[in-house]
Amino acid sequence: MTAESEYTIDELARVADTTVRSVRVYHERGLLPSPDVRGRIGYYGTDHLSRLQTISRLLGRGMKLNGIRELLEAWDRGDGLAEVLGVPDQPAAEPAEPEESHPELPEYAKQALAASDDPLEAYRVTNPRCCDLATRLVDGGIPVHTSFEMVERLRADCDRIAGRYADELFHSLAGKAFEQSERSPKDRTKFETDLAIARLIVTRAAAELIDQAFARHAEAPPLSFGPQAG
Incomplete structure (x- = not known):
């Protein structure tokens, strides 16, 4: 099996076709989980990349950040379909x-x-x-x-x-x-x-x-x- 990919914040932003500033904003607004910090460097995984790509798609569909955060929080809690x-x-x-x-x-x-x-x-x-x-x-x-x-x-x-x-x-x-x-x-x-x-x-x-x-x-x-x- 292939090991999970790891990205620095610059690499993550590049792979997800967004900006480092956007990644930081999503952290601050509670949309993106914190990275795994080792030393002074934060490392992101494929789950972060998938989440970031989802956020970008939802923004492109016209959703606001607050609405996206509520949706993702409900999903992370394991809420049922209705929630x-x-x-x-x-x-x-x-x-x-x-x-x-x-x-x-x-x-x-x-x-x-x-x-x-x-x-x-x-x-x-x-x-x-x-x-x-x-x-x-x-x-x-x-x-x-x-x-x-x-x-x-x-x-x-x-x-x-x-x-x-x-x-x-x-x-x-x-x-x-x-x-x-x-x-x-x-x-x-x-x-x-x-x-x-x-x-x-x-x-x-x-x-x-x-x-x-x-x-x-x-x-x-x-x-x-x-x-x-x-």
Whole structure:
């Protein structure tokens, strides 16, 4: 068997067709593991090269460094397919009773409501991407508790959409090819890239469809706004 290749940082950058500065940035941002330091020189292996090539491909597909780091961290933890792809991993919700008007809030939302100073700021810590919506609802005169309920219902609906379609879509776009491969390091690297691309494609399509749906409702007569009967 051939011994694993070793590279200095200059050699790694050259082989990966990138720059030493980029390699250092990826270290600082937590995307690339530290080298094996012997003496004063750091040595990189084929795993570093594969990771670096994956990062370059994902950047070329339009992913941001933070998103790439989250993806790679999930993969390194050995998370399942849902976690690696960012599919919500909340426990399956019990079927909601049709007459239930005040669904149970998740524990982090309850803790935010119990915050003495600023519930919205406490909510932002655990749910930053949805806090802006909750804040605007509160600014519009909706009580904080009701605002949290509305946001969490939206989250639950999105979770149901992901649970219904994610496995089939991601398996078709990435998993099937990997299952049929030899599952070599090269195949694994391609799988990582395919997963990231699949997530981008599906997320963008879903966002566009949701935007179109909301646009249709926004064009409805103003008097039709508000909770729907039934």
